[in-house]
Amino acid sequence: MAREDFSFVHTLRVRWSEVDMQGIVFNGNYLNYFDVAFTEYWRATGLPDVIAQSEAGLELFARKSVVEYHAPSRFDDLLDIGVRCAELGRSSLRFVLEIHRGDEHLISGEVLYVHANSRVLKSEPVPTSWREVLTAFEKAHAVLT
Amino acid sequence: MAREDFSFVHTLRVRWSEVDMQGIVFNGNYLNYFDVAFTEYWRATGLPDVIAQSEAGLELFARKSVVEYHAPSRFDDLLDIGVRCAELGRSSLRFVLEIHRGDEHLISGEVLYVHANSRVLKSEPVPTSWREVLTAFEKAHAVLT
Amino acid sequence: MAREDFSFVHTLRVRWSEVDMQGIVFNGNYLNYFDVAFTEYWRATGLPDVIAQSEAGLELFARKSVVEYHAPSRFDDLLDIGVRCAELGRSSLRFVLEIHRGDEHLISGEVLYVHANSRVLKSEPVPTSWREVLTAFEKAHAVLT
Amino acid sequence: MAREDFSFVHTLRVRWSEVDMQGIVFNGNYLNYFDVAFTEYWRATGLPDVIAQSEAGLELFARKSVVEYHAPSRFDDLLDIGVRCAELGRSSLRFVLEIHRGDEHLISGEVLYVHANSRVLKSEPVPTSWREVLTAFEKAHAVLT
Numbered sequence: 001m002a003r004e005d006f007s008f009v010h011t012l013r014v015r016w017s018e019v020d021m022q023g024i025v026f027n028g029n030y031l032n033y034f035d036v037a038f039t040e041y042w043r044a045t046g047l048p049d050v051i052a053q054s055e056a057g058l059e060l061f062a063r064k065s066v067v068e069y070h071a072p073s074r075f076d077d078l079l080d081i082g083v084r085c086a087e088l089g090r091s092s093l094r095f096v097l098e099i100h101r102g103d104e105h106l107i108s109g110e111v112l113y114v115h116a117n118s119r120v121l122k123s124e125p126v127p128t129s130w131r132e133v134l135t136a137f138e139k140a141h142a143v144l145t
Numbered sequence: 146m147a148r149e150d151f152s153f154v155h156t157l158r159v160r161w162s163e164v165d166m167q168g169i170v171f172n173g174n175y176l177n178y179f180d181v182a183f184t185e186y187w188r189a190t191g192l193p194d195v196i197a198q199s200e201a202g203l204e205l206f207a208r209k210s211v212v213e214y215h216a217p218s219r220f221d222d223l224l225d226i227g228v229r230c231a232e233l234g235r236s237s238l239r240f241v242l243e244i245h246r247g248d249e250h251l252i253s254g255e256v257l258y259v260h261a262n263s264r265v266l267k268s269e270p271v272p273t274s275w276r277e278v279l280t281a282f283e284k285a286h287a288v289l290t
Numbered sequence: 291m292a293r294e295d296f297s298f299v300h301t302l303r304v305r306w307s308e309v310d311m312q313g314i315v316f317n318g319n320y321l322n323y324f325d326v327a328f329t330e331y332w333r334a335t336g337l338p339d340v341i342a343q344s345e346a347g348l349e350l351f352a353r354k355s356v357v358e359y360h361a362p363s364r365f366d367d368l369l370d371i372g373v374r375c376a377e378l379g380r381s382s383l384r385f386v387l388e389i390h391r392g393d394e395h396l397i398s399g400e401v402l403y404v405h406a407n408s409r410v411l412k413s414e415p416v417p418t419s420w421r422e423v424l425t426a427f428e429k430a431h432a433v434l435t
Numbered sequence: 436m437a438r439e440d441f442s443f444v445h446t447l448r449v450r451w452s453e454v455d456m457q458g459i460v461f462n463g464n465y466l467n468y469f470d471v472a473f474t475e476y477w478r479a480t481g482l483p484d485v486i487a488q489s490e491a492g493l494e495l496f497a498r499k500s501v502v503e504y505h506a507p508s509r510f511d512d513l514l515d516i517g518v519r520c521a522e523l524g525r526s527s528l529r530f531v532l533e534i535h536r537g538d539e540h541l542i543s544g545e546v547l548y549v550h551a552n553s554r555v556l557k558s559e560p561v562p563t564s565w566r567e568v569l570t571a572f573e574k575a576h577a578v579l580t
Contacts, residue, residue, distance in 0.1 A: 028176030321463030
């Protein structure tokens with residue numbers, strides 16, 4: 001895929017503290033970047049944010065993460081993080097993410113979230129309103145094919 | 146799998162800074178835990194460490210990470226991180242990891258490393274001596290079946 | 291001061307992700323090390339931990355931190371972190387910390403905490419029982435002079 | 436001081452991973468914020484960046500940090516970080532920083548850097564060209580009084 005295949009792109013700059021002795025971003029930091037970009041994606045959809053979800057007692061919890069490192073990013077790089085909702089299950093939401101630096105595709109990944117009761121961590125159906133908003137958001141941003 | 150299926154287990158305690166507003170370890174921190182446990186695994190094998198590798202110009206680089214979150218860990222938890230070399234490719238090493246808290250299995254994951262030239266990040270064969278040491282290390286720690 | 295001047299010492303190992311491109315621990319990480327050592331100090335005193343404090347609605351909040359960097363620490367270093375309660379105010383507790391690697395004194399610092407109501411962050415007196423325990427703990431560990 | 440007293444202000448948003456169980460930014464993260472803002476200050480001056488410094492073998496190393504926590508910041512807050520060069524010594528540079536959220540002054544701090552030889556960490560004079568640039572930069576941004 002390319003940067004253009006994403007419904008949403010968030011750009012951030014690599015911080016000094018995120019780079020290791022090999023001069024490249026420590027691999028664990030990409031899940032933090034994914035999280036930052038996901039927060040901005042969610043804001044763009046207009047859906048209730050994590051604070052509102054928490055008050056309602058139903059939140060998203062990460063269930064699985066995958067990161068593939070194609071090429072390293074370095075200190076001060078400007079990274080474009082593409083986020084796309086790839087699948088809506090009964091109680092799960094799968095997001096696909098990619099990190100690009102200009103024309104270079106550095107990182108691929110995905111995060112699977114489960115919509116669950118905050119106290120007992122029992123999965124609950126994704127609200128119908130969320131489904132509608134996310135589907136519309138992805139359609140509105142879809143590349144014509 | 147269970148804690149006993151691992152050739153090596155490293156125990157660490159969850160830090161305050163690693164726990165988020167949901168009261169659970171932020172998902173990105175597990176890759177850091179995996180890295181800490183992998184460092185201790187490698188030390189236990191007696192193979193040249195990352196500093197020695199760096200001086201030789203041939204290092205391990207993460208190529209892919211997977212984390213599955215079965216149950217959350219919390220502040221001050223003592224976590225047992227099992228590490229096992231699951232596959233030795235021509236230039237790649239695949240490690241399987243699990244995190245347990247007592248009898249509870251919280252996290253599963255894997256990290257695929259590539260042995261590569263530090264400057265050009267071109268893959269290079271895993272040295273025969275490493276293969277021998279890793280195979281012997283896993284055998285020595287294997288659960289009898 | 292020397293390692294021996296501390297009522298309590300916690301030892302930890304520098305993680306790969308904590309070291310920067312200069313090959314030394316990123317300066318911001320020392321406040322995390324201070325926090326980890328403080329948690330272990332507090333555990334050793336037997337006083338109610340942060341979770342119990344939180345349930346009671348009265349917690350410690352950092353009010354000021356100072357870190358002086360005398361010499362850098364590096365990947366895989368074993369660091370001894372000395373913690374000492376240096377001052378008990380009406381609602382504040384001042385802790386002095388030092389980091390040593392063997393005989394080398396690398397870092398000095400202090401953290402000033404305020405005992406405060408969790409919701410409104412208004413300072414509240416340090417409980418008398420805490421005062422007694424902390425004073426006794428420091429005396430019991432004091433170097434004879 | 437107020438936001439207006441700073442020659443340079445960098446704005447960033449608090450990340451989910453930076454907030455702790457108390458619902459506030461973990462205290463150690465402010466030194467990371469200071470570092471990010473300092474990097475942007477330095478970029479704005481046009482002086483050689485840390486990569487160029489490293490190649491020249493003369494870099495800035497943190498010698499002392501102070502952080503005062505007046506009020507907490509929370510998830511998703513937009514923080515304005517003011518940076519000002521407050522003192523130029525023979526081989527040291529002292530920076531004063533403040534963090535504001537809108538009209539609220541949350542954090543004060545300072546970082547003292549030493550200009551030093553990268554290999555032996557021996558202090559070296561601040562180059563005359565740096566002095567000129569920093570003095571001019573601060574003057575150009577000074578609030579008229």
